[in-house]
Amino acid sequence: ASAPGSETATLFQLILWLGNVIGLYYKERYAVERPHVVNPNLEPYLPVPTFFSYPSNHAFQSFLIAEIFARTVPEHSGILALYRAAGQVAINREYAGLHFRSDTKAGQKLARLCAPMIEYVLEEQILRVRQEWY
Numbered sequence: 001a002s003a004p005g006s007e008t009a010t011l012f013q014l015i016l017w018l019g020n021v022i023g024l025y026y027k028e029r030y031a032v033e034r035p036h037v038v039n040p041n042l043e044p045y046l047p048v049p050t051f052f053s054y055p056s057n058h059a060f061q062s063f064l065i066a067e068i069f070a071r072t073v074p075e076h077s078g079i080l081a082l083y084r085a086a087g088q089v090a091i092n093r094e095y096a097g098l099h100f101r102s103d104t105k106a107g108q109k110l111a112r113l114c115a116p117m118i119e120y121v122l123e124e125q126i127l128r129v130r131q132e133w134y
Contacts, residue, residue: 006132007125007131007132008129010128011122014122014125015064015068016065018118019064019111020057022060022110023110024057026055026106027053027057028051028052030052032053032100034049034052034053043097044097044098045095045096049098054102055110056093056099056103056106057107058099059090059093059108060110061107062085062089062090062107063083063086063090063108064111064115065086066085066111067112067115068115068119068122068126069082072129073129073134076133086108
């Protein structure tokens, strides 16, 4: 059911897109500089995005996928793995020097706070995903 053209894959892509738009709004609102700007001695391991650091969009989008999938098919055995993967994505961005821990925590919290609204906005797609899994 998780094939590239599946309803689940479509839901995940929609969440990523919405998460990007929402996250970029908050990045501009808070305008927190990246770690390498705060500490010029830091050399990130990955190319540094040009937009602000807070909140972490990777954390936000990853946790938002986990939150929405948990609400969509709560009995699915892969939900814990989605949360673990989201945490790993977020922490890896910290290790790479792209984010502060506060960025990660804010992305995770934003996912929890936005999940009910995203669930409402994507209601029809969520229903198609439920049909795909049940």
